[in-house]
Amino acid sequence: MSDRRTFALRLGSLMMAAPLPACTAMTSSSDLPLDRPGGPLPELDRALEALIHHPLHPVVAVAALAVRDGRVVYSRQFGSRHLGDTPGQEPWPVTPRTLYRVASITKLVVTLGVMRLVEQGRLDLDRDVGDWLGWPLRHPRHAGVPITMRLLLTHRSAMSDGGERYFFGADTALRDVLDPKGRLFADGVNWRLDKSPGDWFEYVNLNFGVVATVMEAATGQRFDRLMQDLVLGPLGLEGGFDPSAMPREQQRQIAAQYRKRRRQGPADVWDPQGPWVVQADDYRAQPAPPVPGLDRYVPGQNGTLFGPQGRLRLSLRDLGVLLQMLLDSGLHRGVPFLQPSSVQRLSEEHWRALPGRPVAADVHHDWAMAWGLGVQRFTDQGRPARGDRLSAGFTGWGHLGEAYGFLGTFALDPVGRRGFVALSTGSAVPESAAPGAWSAMPRWQELAADAAVRLALRPG
Numbered sequence: 001m002s003d004r005r006t007f008a009l010r011l012g013s014l015m016m017a018a019p020l021p022a023c024t025a026m027t028s029s030s031d032l033p034l035d036r037p038g039g040p041l042p043e044l045d046r047a048l049e050a051l052i053h054h055p056l057h058p059v060v061a062v063a064a065l066a067v068r069d070g071r072v073v074y075s076r077q078f079g080s081r082h083l084g085d086t087p088g089q090e091p092w093p094v095t096p097r098t099l100y101r102v103a104s105i106t107k108l109v110v111t112l113g114v115m116r117l118v119e120q121g122r123l124d125l126d127r128d129v130g131d132w133l134g135w136p137l138r139h140p141r142h143a144g145v146p147i148t149m150r151l152l153l154t155h156r157s158a159m160s161d162g163g164e165r166y167f168f169g170a171d172t173a174l175r176d177v178l179d180p181k182g183r184l185f186a187d188g189v190n191w192r193l194d195k196s197p198g199d200w201f202e203y204v205n206l207n208f209g210v211v212a213t214v215m216e217a218a219t220g221q222r223f224d225r226l227m228q229d230l231v232l233g234p235l236g237l238e239g240g241f242d243p244s245a246m247p248r249e250q251q252r253q254i255a256a257q258y259r260k261r262r263r264q265g266p267a268d269v270w271d272p273q274g275p276w277v278v279q280a281d282d283y284r285a286q287p288a289p290p291v292p293g294l295d296r297y298v299p300g301q302n303g304t305l306f307g308p309q310g311r312l313r314l315s316l317r318d319l320g321v322l323l324q325m326l327l328d329s330g331l332h333r334g335v336p337f338l339q340p341s342s343v344q345r346l347s348e349e350h351w352r353a354l355p356g357r358p359v360a361a362d363v364h365h366d367w368a369m370a371w372g373l374g375v376q377r378f379t380d381q382g383r384p385a386r387g388d389r390l391s392a393g394f395t396g397w398g399h400l401g402e403a404y405g406f407l408g409t410f411a412l413d414p415v416g417r418r419g420f421v422a423l424s425t426g427s428a429v430p431e432s433a434a435p436g437a438w439s440a441m442p443r444w445q446e447l448a449a450d451a452a453v454r455l456a457l458r459p460g
Contacts, residue, residue: 041456044064044074044076044452044456045076045078047451047455048078048448048451049062049078051424051447052079056272056428056434057428057429057434058426058428059079059425059428059444060080060083060255060258060276060405060426061080061081061094061098061424061425062077062079062422063077063078063094063098063316063424064076064077064421064451064452064456065317065323065421066419066420066421066456066457067327067412067419068417068457069418070327070417073456073457075317075320077316078094079094080094081093081094081095081256081425082256083276085284092252094255096315096316096317097238097250097253097315098255099250099254099314100255100314100315100406100408100423101254101255101257101280101281101310101313101403101404102310102312102313102401102406102410102423103310103401103402103406103407104310104399104400104401104402105314105401105410106208106307106309106312106401107208107308107309107310107374108322108398108399108410109227110208110308110312111153111346111373111374111375112322112338113215113226113230113231114153114211115342115345115346117218117230118342119339123149123214123218124149125148125373126148126149126150128146128148129147129148129149129152129210130146132300133175133213133217133300134217135175136179137178137179139158139191139196140188142158142196142197145197150350150373151198152207152210152211153211153373153374154350154351154371154372154373154374155201155207155351156198156200156351157197157204157207157210158192158202159178159190159202159210160191160192160204160206161190161204161206162189162206163189165189165206166190166204166206166209166309167209167307167309168209168304169292169293169302169305170291170293170294170296170297170302170305171293172302173301173302174209174213174301174303174304177190178190178191201351201368201371203363207309209303209308209309210303212303212308213300215303217299217300219299220299220300222297222306223241223299223303223305223306223308224240224242224245227241228240234332235318235321235322235325235332235337237314237315237318237321237322238315238317239312239313240312241307241308241311241312242306243281243288244288246288248287251283252283254281254283255281255406256278256281256282256283256284256425257278257279257280257281257403257405257406257426258278258405258427259277259404259427259428260272260274260275260277260428260429261274261275262274270429270430270433272429279404291305293305310401310403316421316423319410320421322410323412323419323421325337326343326346327412327414327417329343329344346372346373347372347377347414348372348373349372350371350373351370351371352369352370352379353368365386365387366381366387366388366440367387367388367440369381369387372397375397375398375399376388376397376398378394378397378398378411379395380393380394380395382436384435384438385436385439385440386439386440387438387439387440388440389438390411390449390450391449391450391452391453391454394453394457396412396413396414396415396416396419397411398411398412402431405425405426405427406424407423407424407427407442407445408424409422409448409449411449416457418457419457420452420456420457422445422451422452423448424445427442
């Protein structure tokens with residue numbers, strides 16, 4: 001019997017044996033930091049708290065923020081940012097300043113930085129990125145097709161993550177990896193040699209490593225500092241890409257990422273009855289270490305070093321600022337951050353999954369059905385364990401995030417003037433063991449997103 005089948009049967013027995021415990025008092029954080037905050041929503045509070053107590057797939061912390069008609073109508077988080085280092089040690093609760101490693105939601109924020117550079121005339125979405133890199137970035141079998149920022153942002157570059165090969169240290173230049181003459185080309189594992197740029201959609205993390213490198217080459221500035229100047233600073237966001245550059249107290253506000261595990265031989269394996277084990281971002285006792293080799297890094301060589309695909313830390317408030325700015329067509333507190341035309345360009349569709357279409361990747365469980373410029377378009381297509389439905393009737397755009405037990409949804413519906421953020425940390429079971437009832441999302445992510453829409457964003 002397969003490991004997955006064995007796990008599913010074990011989980012089924014737990015479902016029958018474990019009644020839902022009565023809700024105990026939970027540490028919660030009311031976080032209504034933006035203009036004109038709304039009042040409490042007890043039903044939504046209860047729905048989010050229930051995820052922490054769930055007998056099958058509990059989470060360590062959960063947070064949600066909702067904006068409707070230009071005002072924040074809900075912003076609250078529950079649970080712990082750190083469970084403690086030893087048995088009996090008191091957990092550290094989430095607070096309004098808690099920072100979450102927002103995984104691939106990072107890509108949306110990076111795209112905002114790109115659009116700022118486009119507006120400044122320092123980048124062009126349709127120009128050959130080799131003009132900035134100083135070397136010709138070309139698909140090995142389609143040398144006549146320029147790779148552009150548009151192809152990178154829309155995941156149509158025909159690159160590949162090459163078996164999780166999308167992060168490289170400071171001693172590596174991306175040219176070593178992507179150029180056929182490079183010392184780390186490795187028979188082109190980071191290219192889809194059977195596909196061509198522009199004719200193939202495949203969600204690829206390495207695309208954003210290249211985007212970050214081009215941004216550096218165009219400006220001469222290191223990516224993490226450039227994003228501070230382009231996006232984080234102008235919007236007043238407290239987070240960043242490098243925890244070691246943050247004050248110690250801010251590092252201790254970062255939510256650790258957990259999974260339920262037990263030791264089996266030399267490795268940890270999933271166990272829903274095992275302890276919570278930290279997977280990443282544990283800075284409670286020790287400060288964050290500096291990025292290795294950063295002191296000798298030359299901007300424009302290897303932007304993967306800073307995690308542009310998924311290592312940005314942001315607070316719930318920070319995400320709310322981004323959401324409100326996008327719903328306001330680029331205005332932040334009455335001041336233009338992006339032009340309305342730039343915000344509109346983000347949502348323009350560049351790819352859609354169509355029946356029998358030969359120029360689209362087999363996206364696992366149809367989790368992506370359409371893509372814009374650096375953002376996912378949510379089409380509200382769903383059935384058990386498949387599709388991109390967030391909550392019945394909600395369409396729009398944004399980005400999902402998943403890493404090390406974190407799951408996040410950032411979505412806006414500009415037509416309805418509404419949007420929401422739903423986050424959780426801690427996975428007690430693998431996502432495949434708790435599939436969604438109407439989407440490809442795991443069940444606990446699905447429940448958090450649906451509760452935010454139903455209970456905060458729908459009239460009445």
